[in-house]
Amino acid sequence: MKEYIAEIISNSLKQFDLQEKPDIRIEAPNQPEHGDASSNIAMMLAKPLRNNPRAIAQQVVDGLEYDEKKISAVEIAGPGFINFRYSDDYLLDELNEVLTGGESFGKTDTNTGKKVLVEFVSANPTGPLTVGHGRNAVLGDTVARLLEWTGADVEREYYFNDAGRQMRVLGESVRARYYELLGKDEKFPEGGYEGEYIKDIARSLLDVFGDGLLSAADEKPFKEKAEEEIFADISATLKRMNIKMDSFFNEHSLYEDGKIEETIQKLRDLDLAYDEDGAVWFKTTAFGKDKDTVLVKSSGEPTYRLPDIAYHANKLDRGYDLCVDVFGADHIATYPDVLSGIKSLGYDPDKVDVVVYQFVTLVKDGKPFKMSTRKANFVTLDDLMDEVGADVTRFFFLMRSPNTHLEFDIAQAKEAGEKNPVFYLQYAHARISSILRKVNDEYELSGKANLKLLEHPSEITLIKTMLKFPETVGNAARLREPHHVITFLNELASAFTSFYHDCRILGEDEELAHARTELAKAAAQVLRNGLGILGISAPDQM
RNA sequence: GCGCCCGUAGCUCAACUGGAUAGAGCAAUUGCCUUCUAAGCAAUAGGUUACAGGUUCGAGUCCUGUCGGGCGUACCA
Known part of the structure; x- marks a missing residue:
């Protein structure tokens, strides 16, 4: 649609004698009163055309030829913005696109073939993640x-190095623990790894080899065993995190x-x-x-x-x-x-x-918590997932822009209630699932729904919100910033819950119930797709 | 000292390549559960976007400087 608007503007601009092609950018205004799409082209052209922006905007609008099935209104506002309002027909067509797109809705082909x-990750296998x-x-x-x-x-x-000094010290640490288990004195290496997991590895060596490794020439067998076990552990942790x-x-x-x-x-x-x-x-x-x-x-x-x-x-x-x-x-x-x-x-x-x-500051008991793998002073990802689960863990790491420090408050993440923003998204999805189950019991919906019945402001807002999804995914991918998806999903979940409170499905006459069911299905689909990108589950009940 | 990142509501953070009246959540106040999940909805309050200049039609966003914080700046990884 933005491409379409850019195109009709471009056509209208042919009336001017322009040296170079202007960059036509269409954006979504913050204020709903400003319409669904907006162009600042008149302001951009004010200088080269030596005319005031509102006059230019008027000329552009006068020269505009557009399909009224897509655009219902064009207005000039503020210092010279040209605002476009989408027609209901267009919105309903797009809603159908969401439904037919299904689990592919939001996918683009900007990187197809690449x-x-x-x-x-690329952490050396010196300890648990x-x-x-x-x-x-x-x-x-x-x-x-x-x-x-x-x-x-x-x-x-995953890139790693098992040949460096770190890994040698790791092997020596295991050897020291192995000797200890056999009651032999072996100096624990300077700067060695003090974690409990080192003892576990030593113990498993003892189980297999008995005291046979006392004659080992160097730390190599210890290091190899450590690498093997730690990698198995890391892989399991990653798998758990999806x-x-x-x-x-x-x-x-x-x-x-x-x-x-x-x-x-x-x-x-x-x-x-x-x-x-x-x-x-x-x-x-x-x-x-x-x-x-x-x-x-x-x-x-x-x-x-x-x-x-x-x-x-x-x-x-x-x-x-x-x-x-x-x-x-x-x-x-x-x-x-x-x-x-x-x-x-x-x-x-x-x-x-x-x-x-940027770095993660772990907040535990309301205070920042400094970690060091070597000193065994850390909270493992497994510990964290034991406490809050994989979904919450993923969500918290993704909710902030990568470029900003992340404060991970364990207490807040643990809280299953309102302080935890993950559940808000999952809850919206679970609610829709629940409604759809009941719709199946109470209605026998068949054929195509008459989507034209969707006209309540909450319904329209929900549709418009869903339609932003493909662009959001594209932006997030281009910028490598997943948090945009979260921001979007919050908006979507919020639009859905408003709809949920304003518009009932069960109990309405069959035609309206049918139309709203389709809308709810579409919302659930987009929520699922978004959560899927984040690697977070979309439960059917909570 | 030099380089990179950051400074936005009481707290944690958004704001898409410069756009219109800077937005959410938590915390605070007030309404709303005999009807599809109240893990919810609606409303109120909360801001000199660290500070000072500059660029332009227009700056939280770009430039310069100051202050404050994080991380680098090794024949450490």
């Missing part, structure tokens, strides 16, 4: 779902395939990498930074930037049209280097896109 990789990882996991998965709704072919990937990874990418494979060496060599050939003080440096000053960056330490160990560059090159080699990374604000500093790196290597940096989210 292969997209979304990389997220915590609330801190939760935002990353849920955000990544939901961005992936949004991209799927715009037609993209999406894969979810997240399924398509692939796990081990950083180590980049070494085995020689990709790390290859990357360095290419950068050297480009004169962007050089040796100094026993280290290999990346000439980031060539990209506007004040200092160069170390790629390989004098110890021979690469810093994380080098594999990051090689990894992104690898992703693009795999033929993705778009690679989305999800990470916390603390990692933002590496991003420009990675882009510089892959650009130097001849890849298109526009194909890499980053979703950065």
Whole structure:
């Protein structure tokens, strides 16, 4: 519809002698009195045409040719806005679209044919996923779902590194606990992992091997067991959160395939990498930074930037049209280097896109709660889901813009009542389901409903709200900001509950009941679709 | 010091690429359950969008500066 309005305006503009084509933008006014769609074109043209906006608006409107089946009124208002009002016929046609679209209503094809990789979570397997990882996991998965709704072919990937210092310390921590269980003294490593889960892993090693591992030469068998068990744990947590990874990418494979060496060599050939003080440096000053960056330490160990560059090159080699990374604000500093790196290597940096989210402050007992995996001072996602469930967990991580700090108040999330906004959406859906069950008992509705009977303001508002869904999904996908979907669903649920209070279904005559049933069905469908994007269930009763 | 993000109602946060009278939820006040789920609806109150300038028809949104908060700024990941 917005395209249609842009088109008729464009046609009317032919009367003017314009140097360049103006960008015609149609938006939905905040105030309902201002109509359903609005254009600011007259104000945009005021300067080039050297005329006042209202006069221009009048000329544009005079030259407008439109289908009265779609648009019922056009008005000039304020400083020169041109406001359009949709006709009832159009709204009812669109309502039918919702019903026939069904579970596909809201899908678009803006990214059809594109292969997209979304990389997220990517926590090294040193311990269970915590609330801190939760935002990353849920955000990544939901961005992936949004991209799927715009037609993209999406894969979810988890990147990890089991070769670094962290993992070695993890292995040593397990070994220390293993020795402890056998009554042997073994110094607990400095900065080791203190969590209870380390003891569990040691215990399971003891069950299998007895004391056979006392003769192990290094921490390797301990580390491997730890990695295996922790990954199993992480996968189970993700599954519980309705997240399924398509692939796990081990950083180590980049070494085995020689990709790390290859990357360095290419950068050297480009004169962007050089040796100094026993280290290999990346000439980031060539990209506007004040200092160069170390790629390989004098110890021979690469810093994380080098594999990051090689990894992104690898992703693009795999033929993705778009690679989305999800990470916390603390990692933002590496991003420009990675882009510089892959650009130097001849890849298109526009194909890499980053979703950065700000930190989560966990509020427990009304106070901020500082977490550390290493010190075993954390709340795991499993603990959280035990308390509030997966739906609430997902919702809370998604309800805020990624770009803002998220305060996760456990007490509020636990509250099943009015303080918890998730239930508002689910409740609306459950109510509709309940009504539909009863409608089936009391009426024998058949044939097509006469939707023209829908004319109550609450009915009209509900229809108009539903119609915003496809655009909302498109915006959320483009901006990688799932919270827009939540804002929309709140509006929709609110429009439905107003309708629910104003307009009855049961007890009305059959024709009206039929029309309203169709409207309720459509609302339920859109609620389901929206909740589906968020990975949250839409229960039929509560 | 430098870089990135943020500052909106008492609290937590919206406001789509600059648009008309800045919106929700919670908290507060007031009505509404013999009728489809009151986990609800309707209404009232609550604001100099941190501050000071600038850009323009028009700024919460863009630019400059100040103040305040978060995160970076390592041959740590």
